[in-house]
Amino acid sequence: xxxxxxxxxxxxxxxxxxxxxxxxxxxxxxxxxxxxxxxxxxxxxxxxxxxxxxxxxxxxxxxxxxxxxxxxxxxxxxxxxxxxxxxxxxxxxxxxxxxxxxxxxxxxxxxxxxxxxxxxxxxxxxxxxxxxxxxxxxxxxxxxxxxxxxxxxxxxxxxxxxxxxxxxxxxxxxxxxxxxxxxxxxxxxxxxxxxxxxxxxxxxxxxxxxxxxxxxxxxxxxxxxxxxxxxxxxxxxxxxxxxxxxxxxxxxxxxxxxxxxxxxxxxxxxxxxxxxxxxxxxxxxxxxxxxxxxxxxxxxxxxxxxxxxxxxxxxxxxxxxxxxxxxxxxxxxxxxxxxxxxxxxxxxxxxxxxxxxxxxxxxxxxxxxxxxxxxxxxxxxxxxxxxxxxx
Amino acid sequence: xxxxxxxxxxxxxxxxxxxxxxxxxxxxxxxxxxxxxxxxxxxxxxxxxxxxxxxxxxxxxxxxxxxxxxxxxxxxxxxxxxxxxxxxxxxxxxxxxxxxxxxxxxxxxxxxxxxxxxxxxxxxxxxxxxxxxxxxxxxxxxxxxxxxxxxxxxxxxxxxxxxxxxxxxxxxxxxxxxxxxxxxxxxxxxxxxxxxxxxxxxxxxxxxxxxxxxxxxxxxxxxxxxxxxxxxxxxxxxxxxxxxxxxxxxxxxxxxxxxxxxxxxxxxxxxxxxxxxxxxxxxxxxxxxxxxxxxxxxxxxxxxxxxxxxxxxxxxxxxxxxxxxxxxxxxxxxxxxxxxxxxxxxxxxxxxxxxxxxxxxxxxxxxxxxxxxxxxxxxxxxxxxxxxxxxxxxxxxxxxxxxxxxxxxxxxxxxxxxxxxxxxxxxxxxxxxxxxxxxxxxxxxxxxxxxxxxxxxxxxxxxxxxxxxxxxxxxxxxxxxxxxxxxxxxxxxxxxxxxxxxxxx
Numbered sequence: 055x056x057x058x059x060x061x062x063x064x065x066x067x068x069x070x071x072x073x074x075x076x077x078x079x080x081x082x083x084x085x086x087x088x089x090x091x092x093x094x095x096x097x098x099x100x101x102x103x104x105x106x107x108x109x110x111x112x113x114x115x116x117x118x119x120x121x122x123x124x125x126x127x128x129x130x131x132x133x134x135x136x137x138x139x140x141x142x143x144x145x146x147x148x149x150x151x152x153x154x155x156x157x158x159x160x161x162x163x164x165x166x167x168x169x170x171x172x173x174x175x176x177x178x179x180x181x182x183x184x185x186x187x188x189x190x191x192x193x194x195x196x197x198x199x200x201x202x203x204x205x206x207x208x209x210x211x212x213x214x215x216x217x218x219x220x221x222x223x224x225x226x227x228x229x230x231x232x233x234x235x236x237x238x239x240x241x242x243x244x245x246x247x248x249x250x251x252x253x254x255x256x257x258x259x260x261x262x263x264x265x266x267x268x269x270x271x272x273x274x275x276x277x278x279x280x281x282x283x284x285x286x287x288x289x290x291x292x293x294x295x296x297x298x299x300x301x302x303x304x305x306x307x308x309x310x311x312x313x314x315x316x317x318x319x320x321x322x323x324x325x326x327x328x329x330x331x332x333x334x335x336x337x338x339x340x341x342x343x344x345x346x347x348x349x350x351x352x353x354x355x356x357x358x359x360x361x362x363x364x365x366x367x368x369x370x371x372x373x374x375x376x377x378x379x380x381x382x383x384x385x386x387x388x389x390x391x392x393x394x395x396x397x398x399x400x401x402x403x404x405x406x407x408x409x410x411x412x413x414x415x416x417x418x419x420x421x422x423x424x425x426x427x428x429x430x431x432x433x434x435x436x437x438x439x440x441x442x443x444x445x
Numbered sequence: 446x447x448x449x450x451x452x453x454x455x456x457x458x459x460x461x462x463x464x465x466x467x468x469x470x471x472x473x474x475x476x477x478x479x480x481x482x483x484x485x486x487x488x489x490x491x492x493x494x495x496x497x498x499x500x501x502x503x504x505x506x507x508x509x510x511x512x513x514x515x516x517x518x519x520x521x522x523x524x525x526x527x528x529x530x531x532x533x534x535x536x537x538x539x540x541x542x543x544x545x546x547x548x549x550x551x552x553x554x555x556x557x558x559x560x561x562x563x564x565x566x567x568x569x570x571x572x573x574x575x576x577x578x579x580x581x582x583x584x585x586x587x588x589x590x591x592x593x594x595x596x597x598x599x600x601x602x603x604x605x606x607x608x609x610x611x612x613x614x615x616x617x618x619x620x621x622x623x624x625x626x627x628x629x630x631x632x633x634x635x636x637x638x639x640x641x642x643x644x645x646x647x648x649x650x651x652x653x654x655x656x657x658x659x660x661x662x663x664x665x666x667x668x669x670x671x672x673x674x675x676x677x678x679x680x681x682x683x684x685x686x687x688x689x690x691x692x693x694x695x696x697x698x699x700x701x702x703x704x705x706x707x708x709x710x711x712x713x714x715x716x717x718x719x720x721x722x723x724x725x726x727x728x729x730x731x732x733x734x735x736x737x738x739x740x741x742x743x744x745x746x747x748x749x750x751x752x753x754x755x756x757x758x759x760x761x762x763x764x765x766x767x768x769x770x771x772x773x774x775x776x777x778x779x780x781x782x783x784x785x786x787x788x789x790x791x792x793x794x795x796x797x798x799x800x801x802x803x804x805x806x807x808x809x810x811x812x813x814x815x816x817x818x819x820x821x822x823x824x825x826x827x828x829x830x831x832x833x834x835x836x837x838x839x840x841x842x843x844x845x846x847x848x849x850x851x852x853x854x855x856x857x858x859x860x861x862x863x864x865x866x867x868x869x870x871x872x873x874x875x876x877x878x879x880x881x882x883x884x885x886x887x888x889x890x891x892x893x894x895x896x897x898x899x900x901x902x903x904x905x906x907x908x909x910x911x912x913x914x915x916x917x918x919x920x921x922x923x924x925x926x927x928x929x930x931x932x933x934x935x936x937x938x939x940x941x942x943x944x945x946x947x948x949x950x
Binding site for chain 1: 533581
């Protein structure tokens, strides 16, 4: 470390190297935080988490108890002096039954470029738009079918919300005009997950219970662009193509939009090349356990010079597996909750991970290096051996 | 590494199943210590131990899992590395030991219940101790708390270390109890010692008065007087017992040839070549009898003898207690033992002496008279059993009890006479029903009055045809048999009623 500082001083080494080293050290010792935590406020398993894209400060959580809570992460992290930081939800929690959802909240999305608006989907067959300042729903789309997840278009001008529905369709709603504008049909079973491409504004990826992963151009709603096939055989639009041999319940684009990651109940994670519509054939270890019925949220690091590209995959046996995105090696396993973890959120700013699990808890995962800076004496004592019987 | 590690590993691999096989909550101390020593050596060994423990936890028997959890707790509270390993697998361990996530614990059922309670308790304990370091423990504890209805058990668990602690406390308590007992005996001995010694000295004095010391006697004979033979006749005889100090002393003197010659000369024998015949009589070794002159001495001696017997009882009790006591301060115990043994020897010596003087004759008579309890047990009980008259029993207590016994016996005998008659089985000749059956036979049922199939039993001829005219009369006789003699005296009315009933039927 000292050598790196000297090298930077002399100028023989680019400045980012030190940052890279620090971050690497942090990532090596990832663990469940003992200093930071959230109050257990949800009455049921936490199904979804969303962090705003602007400052990565406001965290939204949706639970199976149909409640949505808003947490301010920035405010509380300032008080790290306390032995245990607990983050309480804002008073403006969405409890009101008339306005809020009736059943499990399946998805939350922040508006891409502001924290004034967010959308939620639920098993009560609706998608709602919320004003986050007043925490009241602005508009409710009644979609007449279970909404397993939804995604907001990253292009503000589109203003489109794509919803994955239980009736095999993907429905687009325009939140500016408050109407459902078009329907994509092609899946022959429930659609579980949808994602907008960050690169092509008209491209949408979807995955469903039928095991297919499809890419759509929304300008052509009648048929999908590509139905991805894990064997890389046959024509791109063949009806026989399957992405996974079991229902697919998680989808995410890499930040550059060049790759798509999908996870299925066949306990595999697959990386797809979006340009070519082919399986990249990365083998992600055999430890994956994915039994979730609903949508699973994966998290990816926004890789740059300093941060490696990592995938955080929540499993049904209460672990988070960290894989390297491109070579598939298992970087680390994080252990903690007794029941399944449903969603993970990566906070890039200070390298923190948030997870929502079946035990109604939101957990914070941090680097041990950071934790040790605030460590107490008693903690150190607990890490000592005590072999003698006579104590 | 290759040379040393495999042995340590193999040892651990062998030790852990041996420790956890029996499903006991006490772990074998020696093996456990060995394992702890091995684990202490390196983290690698701890890893091996941990893997072994996990394997044992996976065994499909709640009994094995139960003791494995005890072992796990022992290592968990000791090694930080072991904690790190365990914490990671907490969900899996809870699945195996509490049955979370819908897992079912294996047989035997009683151990499954114990295992569950143990594990819930352990997680709680661990959380209290290490929860600040290991967030996973808090999560597990909270999880069990949240699902308290399913998993929580109120019963307090006892871990291995608790048990060790408890055992140590008990041991200390027992040790202190033993020590206090030793001190008590010591105090008692000190208290009684002076009494015993005093009593012994009194007895010794009495003996001296009654039996002159042989040496003095002999010497006085030599030095002073040439008195007649009667006086010089030895008043002591060699007693076969070596313990008798008089005898041993005499023998000592006899071995001394010089003095024996002197004795011989003093007695006018002139030579030692005479053969002296000393007759030994076992029933009267010391030729002292109770006379009016030494009656007071004898009386005193008797009192002392009684006291001495009591003291002997004390001393032998102390001895047995000291023998049983297992105290760390062994020197003290041994010193006390020695003292007690010396006392006992002295007392026994005094006892034999007084028995030789026949002091005990009177005393035993008195004690047997006063000791009414033993009489009661020995005499009355066999008398009572055998039913003999007890008039010849000397004990007054027996006499007082005797009349009540006899009265009870008499009562019993009297009441037996008539009642025996009641229980004697009188053979009643019950007639069969004999109503004709469909198969040509006659009904073989024997009822007193009424056959459940053919009604009132009436006399019938050999073909089962009723003999009409006799019916009421026979019926009357049957009833007569049933009704007891006492009833007969004032039972005219019911009899008629019964007869009437019969007529109606």
